[in-house]
Amino acid sequence: MIHRWTLNVRFFRKLCALGTLSLALATGIPHAFAAGEGQAELDQATELQLSAETLADLEKIITLTESALKKGLDDGQAGFAKEMLAATAYQHAERLAAAIFEQTPPSPKWPLIRQYALRDLEKALANNPKLPDAHVLLAKLNVLPGGDTKIAMDSLDEAIKLLKKEDNVRELSKILVLRAALSEDEEKKLADLSAAVDADPENVEAWQGRALIYLEKGENDKAVEDLKKLVEKNGDNPTAIAALSEAFTNLKKYDEALAQANKLIEVAPKLSLGYTLRSRIYVLKDDLKSALKDLDEALEISPDDLGALLLRSRLHAAEGNDAAAKADVEKALAVRPDLPQAIMLRSLLAAQKGKIAEAVADLQLLLQADPQNAEYRLQLASYYVADKRPRKAIEVLDQLIENDAANSEALRVRGDALLSIGKHKEAIADYEKALSVEPDDTGVLNNLAWVMATSKDDSVRNSKRSIELGMKACELTKFEKAHILSTLAAGYAEAGDWENAIKWSTKAVEAGDGDEVKDQLKEELEFYKQKKPWREMQETEENTKPLEPARNDLET
Structure with a gap:
């Protein structure tokens, strides 16, 4: 806004000089007294303002103007002086702030620079509160660490009001995008971005911001609509193309997603992002060979691309x-070294190889940094179950479920742990609660059906319910999972329907994979042929060996 102010100074200077001269001739009053005692300094400030270039020049204008106001000016000149003081103080703050916002890297003295800039802005707005640019800069400075976010939001609110009055739609659109970026309320954020798009349909950041919000909300159709328009307006925008590819992926439109990923690689061949995106699409299309090839390309371009690694x-x-x-x-x-996703993956790889001690050690490392993280605690409990420490797992899960009673995964894992120590009634209670949250969880359906068909506790067996649950689990898994077919057979056996028990048990044997699994499935089938139901009561003895990973296993 300072460029506009410079033009106005010339007009005001001529106008004020003519007015003062006319008044002096008409009244015979000496010129200096008529204009006020501060007029001379105001004239100096006005003259200097026309040629000011350095921060020192601006500081001198501020000093002269403040002194002129203090000594006294007539009403017209006082108003003019306040406007010039406000504009100059803002320009001084803007010049200072350039060392923070326009310099790469920002000045290491930015906290002190911000302090001086804020002082300038306070002075500017005290003399002219209707400067939108000053309110915006005040907001930007308060967004920085140690600033006041409430002041930042209030400043943007005021800037938006002023810009609406000025009908300055382009600036208004930019500030609405900025306010959206600071807002924590998703709906308010979306409203601001929509208003920004309406104010200036050419504002790429507004379209892009709204599309990304739609993606976060899972409203992929709306995201696609916005992103298509954005790509039409700015066809070489890598962020927009990448977001459009992601939106299509979320909609399971993999061919369209792949086309956008290809376009991104064409537009920005030196970015690893295009190859990483395309590799994810290949994974979803079950083409792991092509996915790995693209990841190799991505890491050739950017060896430190953490997502690709x-x-x-x-x-x-x-x-x-x-x-x-x-x-x-x-x-x-x-x-x-502190990347949680990498530590978690290292933990999972260790568990996959049966190195539970190392897996647990990594989980404990993550929990030191984030003790209440539900995902970490659930994974830790799963490791304890796998390591035959179900009672230790239950201790972890009790606290987790106490904090989140609707955590279906935690309920399922605790149900499994309870099942392994023979607490069938408690396990059933957890499975039922889990199903109330996730009714199509095939793991829970299967385990609940199994215990209701095979428990040695007469009071918990329920053949009708077991068959109902087992059939649903089979339907959801397209009758392809041997252990679920086996569960359905157990339900029919409990009901005394030996024909169906043998039928489904035979299918389970045919679908079985692995000698150990096949052996049990065959044993179950023999039971049903003899018209005997299957009974099972696990009583896992707690593993009490210390969980101490070998030092060499963690040194990598």
Whole structure:
């Protein structure tokens, strides 16, 4: 706004000089007294303002103007002086703030610079509260660490009101985007971004911001609509193309997503993002070979791309390439030793190889930094169950469920742990609660059906309910899972329907994978042929060995 002010000074200077001269001739009053005692200094400030270039020049204008106001000016000149003081103080603050916002990296003295800039802005707004730019700069300075976010939001609110009055739609659109970025309320954020789009349909940041909010909200159709318009307006915008690819992926429109990922690679071949995005789409299309090839390309471009390293590690693990999977995790941790996703993945890889002590050690490391993290605590409990420490797992899960009674995963894991120590009634209670939250969880459906069909406790068996649950689990898994087919057979056996018990048990044997599994499935089938129901009561003895990973296993 300062460029506009410079033009006005010339007009005001001529006007004020003519007015003062006319008044002096008409009244015979000496010129200096008529204009006020501060007029001379105001004239100096006005003259200097026309040629001011340095911060020192601006500071001198401020000093002269303040002195002129203190000594006294007539009403017209006082108003003019206040406007010039406000504009100059803002310009001084803007010049100072450039060392924070326009310098890369920002000045190491930015806290002190901000302090001086805030003092200037306080002076500017005290003399002219209708300067939108001053309110915006005040907000930006308060967003920085140690600032006051309430002042920032209040300042933006005032700037938006002023810009609406001025009908300055382009500036208004920019400030609405800024306010949206600061808002923690998703709906208010979305409202501001929509208003920004309406105010200036050419504002790329507004379109992009709104599309990303839609993505976060899971409103992928709306995101696609916005992103298509954005790509039409700005076809070489990598962020927009990447977001559009992600939106199509979320909608499971993988061919469209792939087309956008290809376009991103064409537009920005030196960015690893395009290859990483395309690799994720290939994963969803079950083309792991192409996914790994793209991740290799991404890491050739950007060896420290953490997302690409972790994804490639997971794919190597899925392919049974344990050494390669571990190597990628270690590369990620070399870049960011405290990266939670990398520590978690290292933990999972250790657990996969049966190194539960190392897996637990990594989980405990994560929990030191974030003790209340439900995901970490649930994973820790799962490790305890896998290591035959169900009672220790239950201790962890009791606290987790106390804090979140609707955590279906925690309820299922605790149900499994309770089942393994023979507490069938308690396990059933947890499974029922889990199903009330996630009625289509095939794992819970299967386990609940199994215990209701096979428990040695007569009071918990319920063949009708078991068959109902088992059939639903089979339908959801397309009758392809051997252990679920086995559960359905157990339900029919409990009901005394030996024909169906043998039918489904035979299918389970045919679908079974692995000698150990096949052996039990065959044993179950023999029971049903003899018209005997299957009975099971696990009573796992707690593993009390110390969980102490070997030092060499953690040194990588």
